[in-house]
Amino acid sequence: DTAVSQTPKYLVTQMGNDKSIKCEQNLGHDTMYWYKQDSKKFLKIMFSYNNKELIINETVPNRFSPKSPDKAHLNLHINSLELGDSAVYFCASSQDWPGLEAFFGQGTRLTVV
Amino acid sequence: GQQLNQSPQSMFIQEGEDVSMNCTSSSIFNTWLWYKQDPGEGPVLLIALYKAGELTSNGRLTAQFGITRKDSFLNISASIPSDVGIYFCAGLTGTYKYIFGTGTRLKVLA
Numbered sequence: 001d002t003a004v005s006q007t008p009k010y011l012v013t014q015m016g017n018d019k020s021i022k023c024e025q026n027l028g029h030d031t032m033y034w035y036k037q038d039s040k041k042f043l044k045i046m047f048s049y050n051n052k053e054l055i056i057n058e059t060v061p062n063r064f065s066p067k068s069p070d071k072a073h074l075n076l077h078i079n080s081l082e083l084g085d086s087a088v089y090f091c092a093s094s095q096d097w098p099g100l101e102a103f104f105g106q107g108t109r110l111t112v113v
Numbered sequence: 114g115q116q117l118n119q120s121p122q123s124m125f126i127q128e129g130e131d132v133s134m135n136c137t138s139s140s141i142f143n144t145w146l147w148y149k150q151d152p153g154e155g156p157v158l159l160i161a162l163y164k165a166g167e168l169t170s171n172g173r174l175t176a177q178f179g180i181t182r183k184d185s186f187l188n189i190s191a192s193i194p195s196d197v198g199i200y201f202c203a204g205l206t207g208t209y210k211y212i213f214g215t216g217t218r219l220k221v222l223a
Binding site: 004040041042043044045048056058090092097098100101102103104105106107 | 210
């Protein structure tokens with residue numbers, strides 16, 4: 001059973017479209033995160049939710065909107081996709097916040113054409 | 114903003130050699146983590162360090178939390194081909210965010 005699973009693994013879409021990435025964790029963790037990894041492999045946190053409450057909201061365009069329907073899920077919706085949004089997006093979870101050990105999903109490679 | 118610089122950026126080594134890499138910052142961190150990312154996968158935690166000066170091992174890996182709290186080091190002994198990947202350090206800031214380093218890409222020649 002995968003601890004942190006993201007879908008889809010690959011996503012190719014046109015500029016201007018709206019898309020969602022789903023994330024689920026079966027570890028019983030309270031905290032979930034979204035990270036963005038750019039083409040140079042630099043990892044940067046975007047959002048963090050603890051018990052469904054938004055804790056960290058980095059300087060991310062408001063076209064990106066996370067939604068946490070329950071503690072086990074944190075989805076990422078992106079409106080009006082731009083070329084610069086192309087990256088690998090990782091979901092992660094930790095027992096609590098700030099979380100001394102984060103478990104990462106396999107990533108979603110988003111390509112905007 | 115806060116940045117973590119990792120050195121070296123990339124390295125090729127022969128199987129069986131020992132590897133050293135480090136992570137430095139101009140800011141103080143309270144916790145240091147070391148992750149490894151295999152191609153097409155998410156990062157996996159290797160070692161966590163919670164106290165300045167702490168030295169912790171995990172198999173062939175040893176990591177140290179620098180005394181100044183501005184750096185950390187990771188050593189891999191007797192490298193094997195499956196050690197290939199990108200190694201990231203991450204530091205926990207005073208505002209409880211993890212900042213990731215720029216990564217060290219390791220390639221092992223059999």
